[in-house]
Amino acid sequence: MGAYVKPVILQNEDVSEGVFAASGSDGSCLSVTSWLDGQDGSGSYRIVFKVQHTGHQSYGQTIVATLSTSFTVVETDGTVSASVSGNTLTLVRNNQLNDTGLVELWVKVNAATQPTVLSVAATHCEH
Numbered sequence: 867m868g869a870y871v872k873p874v875i876l877q878n879e880d881v882s883e884g885v886f887a888a889s890g891s892d893g894s895c896l897s898v899t900s901w902l903d904g905q906d907g908s909g910s911y912r913i914v915f916k917v918q919h920t921g922h923q924s925y926g927q928t929i930v931a932t933l934s935t936s937f938t939v940v941e942t943d944g945t946v947s948a949s950v951s952g953n954t955l956t957l958v959r960n961n962q963l964n965d966t967g968l969v970e971l972w973v974k975v976n977a978a979t980q981p982t983v984l985s986v987a988a989t990h991c992e993h
């Protein structure tokens with residue numbers, strides 16, 4: 867038959883939503899505190915990250931911490947993926963956090979000397 871099929875253009879851009887996503891994606895809606903929470907005697911130290919979120923539903927959070935010494939990641943609590951570059955630890959969590967959400971994450975690292983957390987910040991929030 868060869869009937870003419872009109873091409874369909876899918877419009878999936880939502881401009882207003884895109885602007886909103888850009889406004890808070892820097893992580894300014896997140897506040898993070900971090901502390902050392904014991905060691906297991908084999909050079910492994912547990913670091914806790916308390917992450918507080920306000921303002922809107924979050925679908926993922928990125929946290930960057932700088933430690934006082936180089937280290938390797940031994941284990942995480944399973945909700946984050948951890949990567950290391952020099953003394954910098956990056957945690958990516960792809961779970962939801964409510965508009966007034968609070969979550970505690972932990973990572974176990976191995977270091978030759980006891981590390982301290984020099985700085986910690988949230989760098990990205992997924993809307």
Ligand SMILES: [Zn+2]
Pocket residue numbers: 890895896919920921922923924991992
């Ligand atoms: Zn957010």
